[in-house]
Amino acid sequence: MGLRQYSLINDPFQEKSEFTIAVKNVGTKEGGSAFLHHHVHTGDVIEASGPENFFPVRTEARHHLLLAAGIGITPFLSMMAFLKGMNQPFELHYSGSSEHECAFYSTIKENYPDESTFYFMKREQKERELKKVLEDQPVGTHIYICGPSSFMDTYLSYCKNLGYPDENLHSERFRPAKITQKPYPFSVTEKNTGKTVQVQSNQSLLEALREEGIPVPYACRMGVCGTCEVNVCNGEVIHHDTFLTEDERKEKMLTCVSRGKGHLSVRV
Amino acid sequence: MSIHSFPFPFSKEEYAYSNNSSLLDPPWMITVTDDYKKEIMLKRKLLQQNHDRCFRSLPISLESQWEVLRLVLHQLAEAYPSHFSLSQNGKEFKFQNHLLEEEVQFVFRDNASIDLEPLDIVGRHVQEDLILMGDRSDGLFLEAGQLCFPSNWSLTFVLGMEFKSIHYPVPGIKDSGFIEKVERFISRIGPNTAWERKNWSITISEKLDTPLETYADWGRLRKEVTHENAGEMVHLRVEVQRLYRLPINHDILFSIHTYLLSLEELVQHEQWLKMFYENIRTLSSDIADYKGISQYKDEVIHFLEKTMDDKEKMIR
Numbered sequence: 167m168g169l170r171q172y173s174l175i176n177d178p179f180q181e182k183s184e185f186t187i188a189v190k191n192v193g194t195k196e197g198g199s200a201f202l203h204h205h206v207h208t209g210d211v212i213e214a215s216g217p218e219n220f221f222p223v224r225t226e227a228r229h230h231l232l233l234a235a236g237i238g239i240t241p242f243l244s245m246m247a248f249l250k251g252m253n254q255p256f257e258l259h260y261s262g263s264s265e266h267e268c269a270f271y272s273t274i275k276e277n278y279p280d281e282s283t284f285y286f287m288k289r290e291q292k293e294r295e296l297k298k299v300l301e302d303q304p305v306g307t308h309i310y311i312c313g314p315s316s317f318m319d320t321y322l323s324y325c326k327n328l329g330y331p332d333e334n335l336h337s338e339r340f341r342p343a344k345i346t347q348k349p350y351p352f353s354v355t356e357k358n359t360g361k362t363v364q365v366q367s368n369q370s371l372l373e374a375l376r377e378e379g380i381p382v383p384y385a386c387r388m389g390v391c392g393t394c395e396v397n398v399c400n401g402e403v404i405h406h407d408t409f410l411t412e413d414e415r416k417e418k419m420l421t422c423v424s425r426g427k428g429h430l431s432v433r434v
Numbered sequence: 435m436s437i438h439s440f441p442f443p444f445s446k447e448e449y450a451y452s453n454n455s456s457l458l459d460p461p462w463m464i465t466v467t468d469d470y471k472k473e474i475m476l477k478r479k480l481l482q483q484n485h486d487r488c489f490r491s492l493p494i495s496l497e498s499q500w501e502v503l504r505l506v507l508h509q510l511a512e513a514y515p516s517h518f519s520l521s522q523n524g525k526e527f528k529f530q531n532h533l534l535e536e537e538v539q540f541v542f543r544d545n546a547s548i549d550l551e552p553l554d555i556v557g558r559h560v561q562e563d564l565i566l567m568g569d570r571s572d573g574l575f576l577e578a579g580q581l582c583f584p585s586n587w588s589l590t591f592v593l594g595m596e597f598k599s600i601h602y603p604v605p606g607i608k609d610s611g612f613i614e615k616v617e618r619f620i621s622r623i624g625p626n627t628a629w630e631r632k633n634w635s636i637t638i639s640e641k642l643d644t645p646l647e648t649y650a651d652w653g654r655l656r657k658e659v660t661h662e663n664a665g666e667m668v669h670l671r672v673e674v675q676r677l678y679r680l681p682i683n684h685d686i687l688f689s690i691h692t693y694l695l696s697l698e699e700l701v702q703h704e705q706w707l708k709m710f711y712e713n714i715r716t717l718s719s720d721i722a723d724y725k726g727i728s729q730y731k732d733e734v735i736h737f738l739e740k741t742m743d744d745k746e747k748m749i750r
């Protein structure tokens with residue numbers, strides 16, 4: 167089925183060594199959800215990588231406001247358990263098409279009766295009510311939004327207009343799994359030395375440059391520390407790092423993981 | 435310090451300030467060496483005499499402190515099962531330190547079950563200094579620390595400061611954007627993952643506790659270095675620094691294990707002698723100033739050159 171990412175919904179303070187996920191069966195044939203619903207059985211072994219956290223709770227917040235739509239509720243299940251365990255004030259606003267379609271409706275009602283509000287109404291009315299909620303928050307509130315991207319875009323931009331600082335707005339975009347293609351060889355000209363280097367498919371640009379005696383510093387060799395960066399003067403780059411910002415990608419690349427297409431010219 | 439377990443920091447024959455981090459597997463934040471008992475006793479003495487200087491915390495750090503307490507005890511028991519054990523019954527924990535013949539009991543996240551703050555407890559069982567950095571939406575902040583063996587810095591001064599501001603004194607790193615990169619690197623460390631880097635400086639005399647507050651006592655020794663006593667007085671100081679992402683609270687634990695090796699011992703290792711010499715020789719003057727080496731750099735070079743000469747003569 168390939169790589170998929172799911173939110174853990176456990177209580178982080180529970181003293182058990184297990185991870186729980188929730189997967190909605192969205193019905194498409196080749197999807198990961200259909201696979202998990204129809205082809206995975208108790209006792210099967212599935213390979214999983216360790217947890218990551220791209221959507222952390224900011225405990226410095228004075229108040230936490232969680233805004234969920236549909237299956238976007240999943241990351242909030244463990245967040246609410248965490249916040250409750252920490253005695254931090256929070257409120258959940260959860261919208262869905264109907265009570266019946268609303269995942270975890272009864273669990274949430276039961277565990278967080280005072281903190282949760284549900285919205286099973288027409289879009290216009292829901293928007294009016296949610297916007298009122300957002301307008302009426304104490305200073306220091308952090309907003310967390312998770313749901314379909316149109317939902318997230320609407321409320322993120324509304325919050326920005328209201329004047330919430332960027333640092334107080336958090337949204338979980340389901341990150342597309344990284345597509346790992348077969349690496350192709352390419353060539354690189356390094357401008358300072360004028361040398362042209364061939365990078366084989368089983369080799370990184372970093373290795374090729376260093377073998378040629380061009381000293382590029384490095385540390386992690388995993389595209390996470392930014393040490394091995396070079397300036398790109400010309401050519402198309404396939405970025406594989408998780409470090410550079412979109413802006414930086416316009417003129418830089420990390421040589422330990424990223425590659426070129428055809429021919430590149432760079433400056434160390 | 436036995437020369438065999440000394441973490442020699444140089445791999446190149448030239449000095450460059452860099453983020454030379456490497457991924458740790460397993461992600462253990464602690465190392466127990468032969469000096470365990472001696473250093474723990476020194477730590478506890480310092481904590482008793484100067485608690486305010488050696489331990490500081492902000493209230494926001496408390497939850498992460500609990501996480502660190504449990505994590506580090508767990509790692510000790512896992513890494514050194516003959517020296518430490520940890521047992522758990524629901525939220526009740528019992529830790530046994532067989533090296534010191536001590537026992538610690540607590541109820542996880544129950545502040546009434548302990549007399550000291552969690553970080554202050556666990557720090558008394560490891561040779562490392564432990565620092566907690568809060569990962570906030572606007573940066574990393576130093577929010578708690580038990581720091582007995584600082585290399586010329588002050589916990590009181592940096593408590594609550596942002597990571598960037600703490601590091602601005604390092605020459606040349608402000609303009610290059612280097613420190614922002616390191617901060618970004620740290621802020622992206624994944625849960626349960628640890629990175630290690632080594633940092634070095636020099637200490638005159640075999641003294642682990644060199645806080646800014648007592649500079650008057652140890653700083654003056656720098657003037658007393660001659661090429662004759664350098665071998666005995668001058669020590670290479672290596673800090674093995676590790677960074678770890680706490681999975682529950684999402685903050686960063688920073689551990690510092692400090693090792694000292696006298697030049698006398700260092701020069702017995704042929705390769706180390708050469709690399710150390712080249713690194714000191716090529717050190718820029720602002721870094722030499724920052725590391726406090728300028729005052730006696732010539733004396734050290736003199737000593738190293740003479741040692742190398744003598745060794746050559748012996749071979750001939």
Ligand code: FES
Pocket residue numbers: 383384385386387388389390391392393394395407409420421422423
């Ligand atoms: S070496 Fe760390 S990003 Fe390339």
